[in-house]
Amino acid sequence: MTNDMTAVRRACAFGVIAGFDAVFLFLATLIFMLTFNVKLTLYALIPLPVISLISLFFVRLLFKKFKSVQESFSLLTEKVREMVSGIKIIQAFQQEEPESKNFDKLSQEYLGENISLIKIWGTMFPLIFLFAEIGMAIILWVGGQQVILNELTTGELVAFLSYMGIIVWPMMAVGMVTNVYQRGNASYKRILELLEEKPDIYDAPRAEYHTLKGGIKLENIYFSYGGQAVLDNVNIDIKQGQYIGICGKIGSGKSILARLILRIIQPQKGRIFYDSIDYRKIKIAAVRDNIGYVPQDSFLFSDTIEDNVRFGKPDATLEEIVEACKVASIDKNIMELKYQYKTLVGEKGVTLSGGQKQRLCIARAIIRRPQILILDDALSAVDTHTEKEIIRNLENYSKGITTIVISHRISSFIKADNIFVLDKGKIENSGTHRELIKKSDIYKNIYKIQKLEE
Numbered sequence: 001m002t003n004d005m006t007a008v009r010r011a012c013a014f015g016v017i018a019g020f021d022a023v024f025l026f027l028a029t030l031i032f033m034l035t036f037n038v039k040l041t042l043y044a045l046i047p048l049p050v051i052s053l054i055s056l057f058f059v060r061l062l063f064k065k066f067k068s069v070q071e072s073f074s075l076l077t078e079k080v081r082e083m084v085s086g087i088k089i090i091q092a093f094q095q096e097e098p099e100s101k102n103f104d105k106l107s108q109e110y111l112g113e114n115i116s117l118i119k120i121w122g123t124m125f126p127l128i129f130l131f132a133e134i135g136m137a138i139i140l141w142v143g144g145q146q147v148i149l150n151e152l153t154t155g156e157l158v159a160f161l162s163y164m165g166i167i168v169w170p171m172m173a174v175g176m177v178t179n180v181y182q183r184g185n186a187s188y189k190r191i192l193e194l195l196e197e198k199p200d201i202y203d204a205p206r207a208e209y210h211t212l213k214g215g216i217k218l219e220n221i222y223f224s225y226g227g228q229a230v231l232d233n234v235n236i237d238i239k240q241g242q243y244i245g246i247c248g249k250i251g252s253g254k255s256i257l258a259r260l261i262l263r264i265i266q267p268q269k270g271r272i273f274y275d276s277i278d279y280r281k282i283k284i285a286a287v288r289d290n291i292g293y294v295p296q297d298s299f300l301f302s303d304t305i306e307d308n309v310r311f312g313k314p315d316a317t318l319e320e321i322v323e324a325c326k327v328a329s330i331d332k333n334i335m336e337l338k339y340q341y342k343t344l345v346g347e348k349g350v351t352l353s354g355g356q357k358q359r360l361c362i363a364r365a366i367i368r369r370p371q372i373l374i375l376d377d378a379l380s381a382v383d384t385h386t387e388k389e390i391i392r393n394l395e396n397y398s399k400g401i402t403t404i405v406i407s408h409r410i411s412s413f414i415k416a417d418n419i420f421v422l423d424k425g426k427i428e429n430s431g432t433h434r435e436l437i438k439k440s441d442i443y444k445n446i447y448k449i450q451k452l453e454e
């Protein structure tokens with residue numbers, strides 16, 4: 001993308017200026033030459049098109065080479081970045097030797113690319129000057145004879161030679177400008193395509209803003225990636241205020257289900273109802289405003305703890321933030337840090353543990369007191385005792401909200417009103433914990449394995 005922008009900028013700046021420059025310089029010089037001596041001018045022009053052709057060919061080659069030099073350089077810098085940030089892993093696996101050999105190889109490649117770039121430069125200019133000099137020789141030859149025959153003065157001959165020197169540049173410029181223009185044009189088309197790209201998901205014309213109460217119903221939902229069904233004929237009915245569990249093996253479609261409810265993706269078949277309203281009649285912003293979502297990969301910004309939580313509610317006071325963190329059982333951990341809520345996290349600050357990150361993300365999701373809360377495996381790195389504590393806190397913090405908990409752990413489901421067992425994109429079974437232990441083979445299996453682990 002940046003490359004495309006550069007190409008367009010180059011076409012607009014260098015391309016236009018050099019283009020005008022070349023055209024006017026060429027025409028002006030040509031007119032002067034013709035007024036002096038038509039015959040000599042025609043002779044002098046013979047080698048000039050060759051210069052344009054050479055420049056056309058070599059500049060194209062140069063561009064290609066420039067690109068591979070750049071690519072080789074970015075491979076090299078990427079390697080360095082990777083080696084610095086992964087230095088602990090490299091040491092732990094004793095990969096210093098192979099990594100440094102790898103680096104040497106990339107450096108050699110970069111060197112090689114640069115040398116072949118210089119070779120192209122080195123061939124192009126002598127060739128151009130060779131033909132320019134041939135032009136000069138022709139002028140001396142033909143013009144010299146004319147001077148002897150007194151058809152031309154010595155001064156005019158000298159002037160002619162200077163003009164020849166001037167006209168070489170426009171000839172070279174033809175090749176350069178053509179290349180720059182072609183590239184700029186191709187890039188411009190790519191940029192246009194990107195600008196005209198429409199988001200996959202957008203509001204239907206008559207969508208309205210509704211404040212959701214918490215009822216969600218999925219009806220015959222089908223979703224696929226590249227023809228491969230990820231969710232197939234899924235029916236789920238969630239009543240306002242229920243605590244819902246979703247379990248299933250890795251890759252069974254749990255996260256996709258959460259993203260469908262959040263309307264990050266769109267069902268390919270079937271319908272979603274929020275409080276019995278068809279999803280196409282509700283603004284996407286309304287859905288996202290009313291749902292607190294903790295994604296599977298807990299992401300934190302390189303910012304203070306306070307601001308990371310505030311991201312969920314930009315006008316939140318510190319009291320609200322502390323309260324949300326207490327509910328997420330992370331407050332104690334934060335108070336033990338040197339700068340407490342002002343502690344920087346991420347690259348420039350402290351590194352939080354996986355479980356701490358997850359709980360901070362929960363605080364961020366609940367601070368705006370959403371009517372629906374979706375936790376996508378958001379307690380996987382938290383011990384079962386703390387998990388129970390958080391679930392209990394949540395019940396008090398936001399009474400009557402619909403909670404959807406996606407988890408691999410049966411302990412998350414003991415108190416659930418209804419649990420859906422997903423298997424390869426289909427609902428295998430549903431019911432409460434007690435019911436599923438009896439009727440769902442998958443659920444029973446997970447339960448047995450986890451009992452054994454305890």
Ligand SMILES: Nc1ncnc2c1ncn2[C@@H]1O[C@H](COP(=O)(O)OP(=O)(O)OP(=O)(O)O)[C@@H](O)[C@H]1O
Binds near residue numbers: 255
């Ligand atoms: N962007 C994508 N492109 C293609 N396939 C995808 C994409 N996202 C998910 N899938 C596929 O969809 C299926 C369901 O994925 P999903 O993330 O919902 O699984 P999951 O049940 O959440 O698994 P986990 O327990 O590991 O979180 C998987 O087979 C996955 O490979």
Ligand SMILES: [Mg+2]
Binds near residue numbers: 254256296376377
């Ligand atoms: Mg998932």
